[in-house]
Amino acid sequence: MSALVRNYNRRKIAFKKGKGSFLYSTDGKKYLDFVQGIAVNSLGHANPYLIKAMNKQAKKVWHVSNAFVIPEGERLAKRLTQKTFADYVVFQNSGAEATEAAIKAARRYFYSIGKTKKNRILCIKNSFHGRTLATIFASGSKKMTEGFGPKVPGFDHFDFADHKGLKKAITKNTAAIMCETAMGESGIKVIPEWCLKGIRKICNEKKILLILDEVQCGIGRSGKFLAFEYAKIRPDIVPIAKGIGGGFPIGAVLMNKKVASAMTPGSHGSTFGGNPLAMSVGNAVLDQIFKKGFLKNVELNSKYFISGLKKIKYDYPKIIKEVRGIGLLLGIQLYKDQNKFIKKLEENKLLTIRAGENVVRILPPLNVKKNEIDLAIKIFRKVCNQLN
């Protein structure tokens, strides 16, 4: 019997190795892995370049402490600022930690300018920002917060796409609007460009901060390095994680100069965040993602994949309600509960994962090959046919 806490509904499948887009199970089966650790393995399994970078650093120094200068982290931070809106970066270990640090930074900014009551964060109802106490209450989800009271105060909510509700929910104590640029867990719901522009405009008018959670949709997943780049806006704070480590736990918060100025020595910290081993892997991930044509290829593969999925939707209109997504953060929304569909895909050796609103979430590695997309499409069609 497993000694692990039962907080997961695990599938009865274990893997002995992975390579690129594929996973090999302990019982000898080969799966096309379009979960990739839930958008984490941006460069697939056992990527030789990442292995080399990690091994090289492992022989030098793994961990020191943020009490010292960490050149690998200096380099990663510099590269992130050169490619984004950010002026400064702070490293964490996970997405929830990064999101929570983003909330802290927003509050600390208003504290630093003497507006101590301006500390409320306005979020989308039923969004996902992690599993720490603050981030579950930020999500506004009944399911995630159940039994974890007392409620962490300081969060207000509006419904997805409810523009009037958003405006109404802003009070004089609102410090920031925080949302995922493309909502992953809640059902692959992409905030349209014009909407992001509108939110930025509201933030400017109300003199509040914009936090865009790019933990899942960032680091090339959308086809841009950060998904909001499509809207040509500049947020104030952006938590990232998942893809930046390619499977190694890394979180980070990108922020502009104004916000960063409030994060003075002692205001925040982490034992592991930004250690040399993690930073070396992060730099190796960026070496690949920043390669000429890499992101363009994500966009091209996205278009190819979406058009393939739309053809299946056309042929099976009673099974598939909608094809959703951006870049390689894709989903098909079904009319019925998606568990049976996901199980069937698994039986046909394609791994996917659920998201809200009956969505089957599809997360190939960013360097997925066209023939692997073809294979996935073939399996989707077969399963639709089996369930028709």
Ligand SMILES: Cc1ncc(COP(=O)(O)O)c(C=O)c1O
């Ligand atoms: C948008 C978003 N924010 C935060 C998190 C939390 O990240 P982690 O599980 O690394 O704590 C996730 C995880 O799925 C996420 O998708």
